[in-house]
Structure formats: structure tokens, C-alpha cells
Amino acid sequence: MPPESDPSSAANFPVYEMWWRCEFCGAEALRAKTQRHCPHCGAPQNPANRYFPPESAQTALTEHVYHGPDRLCGACGVANTGNARFCERCGAPLDEARTVVLHRDEANQPNDPPKTSTPPRATSRRGLIVVSMVLGAIALAYFWRDEVSVELIAKPWRHEIKVEQFLIVEETAWCRALPRDARVTHRRREVEHWIDVPDGETCQNQRVDLGDGTFTTRQHCQPRYRREPVYADRCTYTVQRWRSVPSLIAEGQDGDPQDPRIDFTPGTCLGCKRIAGQSQSYAWLLRAEATSRRFECPASNPEWSRRPLHSRGQLAVGVLSRRAHCASLRWETP
Numbered sequence: 001m002p003p004e005s006d007p008s009s010a011a012n013f014p015v016y017e018m019w020w021r022c023e024f025c026g027a028e029a030l031r032a033k034t035q036r037h038c039p040h041c042g043a044p045q046n047p048a049n050r051y052f053p054p055e056s057a058q059t060a061l062t063e064h065v066y067h068g069p070d071r072l073c074g075a076c077g078v079a080n081t082g083n084a085r086f087c088e089r090c091g092a093p094l095d096e097a098r099t100v101v102l103h104r105d106e107a108n109q110p111n112d113p114p115k116t117s118t119p120p121r122a123t124s125r126r127g128l129i130v131v132s133m134v135l136g137a138i139a140l141a142y143f144w145r146d147e148v149s150v151e152l153i154a155k156p157w158r159h160e161i162k163v164e165q166f167l168i169v170e171e172t173a174w175c176r177a178l179p180r181d182a183r184v185t186h187r188r189r190e191v192e193h194w195i196d197v198p199d200g201e202t203c204q205n206q207r208v209d210l211g212d213g214t215f216t217t218r219q220h221c222q223p224r225y226r227r228e229p230v231y232a233d234r235c236t237y238t239v240q241r242w243r244s245v246p247s248l249i250a251e252g253q254d255g256d257p258q259d260p261r262i263d264f265t266p267g268t269c270l271g272c273k274r275i276a277g278q279s280q281s282y283a284w285l286l287r288a289e290a291t292s293r294r295f296e297c298p299a300s301n302p303e304w305s306r307r308p309l310h311s312r313g314q315l316a317v318g319v320l321s322r323r324a325h326c327a328s329l330r331w332e333t334p
């Protein structure tokens with residue numbers, strides 16, 4: 001296969017004739033190598049008007065000698081063969097002449113980058129307006145507040161003890177990575193992941209302008225892959241593990257917290273339970289004096305235990321959201 005950068009090395013491959021269009025009389029399908037002048041009006045061939053013939057009309061040139069791409073005479077603009085030293089039309093020297101621009105075969109280009117469309121500006125500006133309106137509404141809902149007088153009407157509390165039980169549990173995992181104490185109950189083959197396996201090549205013929213009124217074809221190949229599954233053994237097994245079971249909970253509204261009663265003897269036998277943690281939470285239940293609306297705010301000890309019912313205070317409430325801003329709560333008596 002000839003290298004991409006140097007079309008001249010393609011001369012050993014089948015060579016076909018390009019076509020050209022006469023810009024003076026409009027004649028089409030003129031032969032770019034053998035008809036250097038228009039047979040209808042005599043105008044010299046303009047290499048910019050060369051094009052690839054339809055593939056069904058490609059004619060191979062049997063005796064073709066390649067001298068490189070044609071060069072344009074700097075004085076009269078006519079295309080001369082690559083090895084000419086003087087212009088065949090006006091005789092000007094061709095030492096400094098530039099070569100013709102090569103044509104690209106638009107019909108057979110592999111891997112043309114997909115055209116991405118950028119969204120019109122108006123859309124993004126409209127999006128910006130919507131976002132700022134939403135942000136403005138959120139800010140308004142948050143910062144527009146009203147101070148209301150509230151009364152403490154209850155002191156809710158909740159004590160929770162988290163419990164775990166030592167149980168036989170069933171799990172699944174890849175068999176090569178089982179816990180040490182696992183007792184396998186079932187085993188089967190499963191797809192663990194997929195890999196790409198080389199699977200030949202996809203090739204496409206590409207036509208390459210040689211610049212002297214001819215072109216050659218070149219194969220452009222890309223490796224092809226197919227997806228294949230990789231299997232491994234999947235195990236179902238049992239192990240003995242501590243697992244969370246429902247917590248023990250005591251709760252009330254009366255401000256007199258108690259721990260929940262523990263209804264088991266902690267142990268480490270199969271089926272035994274143990275205490276895995278505790279948590280306590282306390283709250284104020286407040287009533288707005290003007291509207292009787294109720295708000296619940298988190299509280300912390302020791303203030304929660306100390307403060308008597310019917311204490312009064314001030315609380316900020318969102319005018320739109322109607323939610324209490326609990327951090328703003330201020331009691332009238334310290």
C-alpha cells in the first residue's frame with residue numbers, strides 16, 4: 001500500500017483518468033490526462049475543474065508514466081506535466097511553479113467527523129433568564145421572613161437502641177473471592193465481563209488524486225472487533241453474620257424521657273442479639289400565638305430538660321414557604 005503522504009509512490013497501482021469540465025463551453029466528462037485542451041472550444045484545461053468520474057465509468061490507463069502532479073505556469077496559468085521545465089503554452093520557466101491543488105474524493109471518505117451543531121445563542125440566553133428567575137424565587141422564599149411569637153406547648157423526645165442479631169444469612173459472590181467461613185450452597189457459570197476480540201478488518205476503497213489528470217485507488221482498512229463474554233463461577237453461600245433488626249424505641253411528648261426496655265440478654269450464640277448503638281433526640285413543639293400554627297424544632301440538652309412548658313419566644317417563619325427557621329428561636333426568659 002502506498003504511503004498517505006506521497007501519491008507518486010502509488011504509480012505502481014492501477015491508475016485511472018480523472019474527468020474535467022470546460023468552464024468556457026460547459027463540456028463535461030473530458031479526459032484530464034489525454035485531453036489537455038477542450039475538444040469543443042480549444043480552451044486549455046483548468047486543473048481546478050477536474051473531478052472523479054462515476055465508479056462505473058472509471059477507465060484504467062495501461063501505459064502511464066507518472067512525473068508527479070502538474071505544475072501551474074506562473075505567467076499564463078496553464079497546467080504543465082510534472083517534469084516540464086518550460087511552459088508548453090508561453091515558454092516561461094517552471095522552476096518556481098506551484099503544483100495543482102489535489103481533489104478530495106468526497107464520496108468515499110472514511111471516518112468523516114460527525115458534524116456537531118452548536119445550540120443557538122438565544123436558547124442559552126433564555127435558559128440563563130429562567131435559571132436566574134428560579135434562583136431569585138428560592139432566595140425570596142428563604143430570606144422573606146416574619147417574626148412570630150410562639151409558646152412551648154410540648155417537649156417531644158425519642159430514645160432509640162439499635163439492635164443486631166447473629167444470624168445465618170445468604171449471599172452471592174464470585175467463587176474465587178468468598179469469605180473464609182462461607183458454606184457454598186449453589187454454584188453456576190455467569191458472564192463476569194465482556195472483552196473486545198480482534199475480528200478481521202473493515203476495508204474501504206478510497207480514490208486519490210495524483211494531480212496529473214489521473215487518480216489511483218487505495219484501500220483504507222480498520223481493525224474490527226467483536227464482543228465476547230468472559231465467564232466465571234458465581235457462588236451462593238451462607239455465613240453467620242450480625243445483621244440489623246428493628247430498634248427498640250421509647251418516645252413521648254411529655255418532656256420526661258425514658259430508655260426503652262431491653263427485652264433480651266445480650267450474647268454471641270446463633271440467634272443472640274446485641275446492642276449496636278443508641279441515639280436520643282429532643283424537640284420543641286411550638287404554637288404561634290396569633291395563628292395557632294404549630295412548628296417543631298430540634299432541641300438539645302441540657303436546655304431541653306430545664307425549660308418549662310409554656311415558655312414564650314420569638315421564631316422567624318418564611319412568609320412564602322411557611323417553614324420555621326429554627327436557628328432563629330429566641331426565648332423571652334433566658
Ligand SMILES: [Zn+2]
Nearest residue numbers: 022025038041
Ligand atoms: Zn470548451
Ligand SMILES: [Zn+2]
Nearest residue numbers: 073076087090
Ligand atoms: Zn505559460
